[in-house]
Amino acid sequence: MAHDVGFYEYDPKKDDINKVGNTIGFFFGYAGGIFYEAFDADELDGGVSGINRGVARTAEQVRQAIETIKQSKVFKTYPDPRRISMILDTLEQYLQQHPQGMMYIHFS
Numbered sequence: 001m002a003h004d005v006g007f008y009e010y011d012p013k014k015d016d017i018n019k020v021g022n023t024i025g026f027f028f029g030y031a032g033g034i035f036y037e038a039f040d041a042d043e044l045d046g047g048v049s050g051i052n053r054g055v056a057r058t059a060e061q062v063r064q065a066i067e068t069i070k071q072s073k074v075f076k077t078y079p080d081p082r083r084i085s086m087i088l089d090t091l092e093q094y095l096q097q098h099p100q101g102m103m104y105i106h107f108s
Contacts, residue, residue, distance in 0.1 A: 003030040003050055003107070007091060010056050010104040019056075020104045025090040029083070032074035038065035039105050050107025059095055062103050066091055 005028075009021035027035065036045045039062075041055045057065070066088050069075050078084050094101065 002028065002048075003035075003045075004028050005035045005050070005087075006054075006106040006108070007087070007094075008104045008106065009098075010102040012056065012102065020106075024094050024103065025087050027084070027087040031078060031084060032072075034069050034072050034074040034084075035065075035105070036107065038068040038072075041105065041107060044107040052106075052108045054104050054106035056102055056104050059099060059101055059103075062091060062095060 004026065006026050007024040009024060011019055011021060033042075033045060036042050036050075039055060039057060044051050044053050044055070069084065069088060075084055091103075094103075
């Protein structure tokens with residue numbers, strides 16, 4: 001098992017089955033649990049893996065989470081410095097194109 005974090009477009013106005021939309025990006029790995037912490041989703045950390053649930057977050061909450069990750073010791077000392085940076089860049093690009101967009105962050 002492993003920790004996989006998926007980032008998806010989210011539209012709360014759509015019916016339940018269609019609220020989660022296109023894939024924005026993925027991060028594969030635990031990274032000291034920083035994604036759980038930054039997105040206020042610690043309860044979705046099942047130890048060896050995420051619990052296959054997620055949370056919806058506003059653009060502002062995602063921006064704050066990105067900043068939390070960038071300021072973290074995990075980000076500054078991660079063995080492969082490009083891995084976390086790449087997903088954060090992807091999320092920031094999405095937010096530039098969709099400044100009011102929401103995201104669904106899924107932990108599996």
